[in-house]
Structures are given as C-alpha cells and as structure tokens.
Amino acid sequence: MNQTERRSRKLGWRFVVLAVVLVIAGSAVIRSCWLDVYYIPSESMEPYLVTGDRVLVSRTDYNSTTIVRGDVVVFDGRGSFAPLNSGQGPVADAVHTIGVWLGVAGSDTVYVKRVIGVGGDHVKCCAVDGRLEVNGVPRDEPYLYPGDAASTSAFDVVVPEGKLWLMGDHRSVSADSRSLLGAPGGGMVSVDKVIGRPLRILWPFERFGPLARPTASAILPVPPAIQKDAQ
Incomplete structure (x- = not known):
C-alpha cells in the first residue's frame, strides 16, 4: 500500500x-x-402499555396543551416516586444509563402513569359501587386492566394546585400515588416534573401504532384542567 x-x-x-x-x-x-424514547419495564400500565414496549414521547406537547384527567404522562419521579439519591456505583450506573438511552432498559427515576386528579380535585376511593370519585362524581375508567378494582386501598385526598394524583391502569400491581400517602408530598407529583406525553409505540413491531389521548367523555368537566408552564 x-x-x-x-x-x-x-x-x-x-x-x-x-x-x-x-x-x-x-x-x-x-x-x-423534542422527542425521546422510553422502555416500559413493568406491568403497571397494562393493557395500555405492556412490559417491553418502546414508546416515543413528546417533550413539548404540554408546553402548548393542557394536562387533563385521563392523560398518560411520563414524569421524573425523583423527590416523589423515587429517592433523590439512588445508584449502584459509577460503573453500574453508567451501563444502566446507556441501556436507558438505547431504549433497552427502564429508568429508575422516570415513570409513566395516568392522571386521575389535577389541582383542586377531590379524589376518593371508593364510591358505593366501587368506582373512584372525583369531585363527588363516580368515574368510569374504561382503561382499567380487566378484572381489576378501581383500588383495594381506601384514600381521600385533595390535590394541591400545581400537583397531580397519578395511578397505573393495572391497579393491582401498580405502585403509584396511593403507595406514597404517608410519605412527604403525600403521593402528589409536581406538574413541573412531567417530561412529556407518550405518542406512539415503536416496538415491538406488532404493537406499532399511535397512542390516543382520552376522549372528552372520559374526562369529568370540573374543575378545569391545568396547564404545564413552558420550560
């Protein structure tokens, strides 16, 4: 040569x-x-999202639209759902971070749940017929995992302004706002911690397709939803 x-x-x-x-x-x-990809590591949002799904998430949707009851949100759980200081050492953390970035591992601090209550809402479990009550009105939840009750644990909370009450669709296996009632913050998640909205399942191929937002009929009309401040 x-x-x-x-x-x-x-x-x-x-x-x-x-x-x-x-x-x-x-x-x-x-x-x-603008857009990110997240791996779903658990069963807590079945049947809407299942373990192994890779979802495309918009980071900008809630800068111009409102967060409403029924929305599914991806959020940073540090300070509420996850401890502020977590880790297994620099090497293991680095490997895990790469896996999260590649979409082959779930994050220890990022969660996906459904919005049940927004600021000002009174959320209670349960009504006489077993449904959740929001502002005194029993709520239908067509997204619930088949056979699951609305909740097997009782709670009665008023959501502060700027906060969200979040629950998984597969209630019997979901660790969500109910699990943190006795913790600082009472299971509420700040609107500012919302990362974005899942737009589409990218993988596996047989589940590829858009993820629809809730219809107007699935959202109780009072009080008005809140808007996430633009970052």
Whole structure:
C-alpha cells in the first residue's frame, strides 16, 4: 500500500468517526428537547402499555396543551416516586444509563402513569359501587386492566394546585400515588416534573401504532384542567 492510499484510508476513517459523532450529538439534542424514547419495564400500565414496549414521547406537547384527567404522562419521579439519591456505583450506573438511552432498559427515576386528579380535585376511593370519585362524581375508567378494582386501598385526598394524583391502569400491581400517602408530598407529583406525553409505540413491531389521548367523555368537566408552564 503506497502513501497516498494510506492517507486516503485514514481520511475515510476520520469522516466515518466524525459522521458517527454528529449523529449521536444530533440525536442527543433531539431527545433532550423534542422527542425521546422510553422502555416500559413493568406491568403497571397494562393493557395500555405492556412490559417491553418502546414508546416515543413528546417533550413539548404540554408546553402548548393542557394536562387533563385521563392523560398518560411520563414524569421524573425523583423527590416523589423515587429517592433523590439512588445508584449502584459509577460503573453500574453508567451501563444502566446507556441501556436507558438505547431504549433497552427502564429508568429508575422516570415513570409513566395516568392522571386521575389535577389541582383542586377531590379524589376518593371508593364510591358505593366501587368506582373512584372525583369531585363527588363516580368515574368510569374504561382503561382499567380487566378484572381489576378501581383500588383495594381506601384514600381521600385533595390535590394541591400545581400537583397531580397519578395511578397505573393495572391497579393491582401498580405502585403509584396511593403507595406514597404517608410519605412527604403525600403521593402528589409536581406538574413541573412531567417530561412529556407518550405518542406512539415503536416496538415491538406488532404493537406499532399511535397512542390516543382520552376522549372528552372520559374526562369529568370540573374543575378545569391545568396547564404545564413552558420550560
């Protein structure tokens, strides 16, 4: 191999490395600002989302639209659902972070749940017929996992302004706001902790498709929903 060929091959590898770096950097910017991908690690949102789903999440939807009862939100659980300081060591944490970024591992601090109550709502379990009550009105929940009760644990809460009461659709296996009633914050999650809204299942292929928001008939009309402040 002559010197010209060596130089050409070296330049070729440099272009490949530069292209890879640019793709990774561009992907990081997109995922931190507009769209991200999350892996669903548990059964808590079945049948809407199942273990192993990879979902595309919009980070900007709630900057211009309101968070309403029935919405499914992806949120940062640190300070509410997850401890502020967690980790298994720098190496294990680094490997796990890479897995989360690649969409093959679930995050220890990011959760997905359904909004049951917004600021000002009075949420109670349960009515005489076993349904949840929101502002004194029994609520139908067509998204519940087949055979599940609305809740097997009683609660009676008023959601503060700027907070959300969140529950999984598979109530019998979901650790959610009910599990944190005795903790600081009482199971409420700040609206500012919402990362975004799941838009579409990307994988597995047989489940590929859009994730619809709740219809107007699924949302009790009082009081009005809240809007997440633009970041």
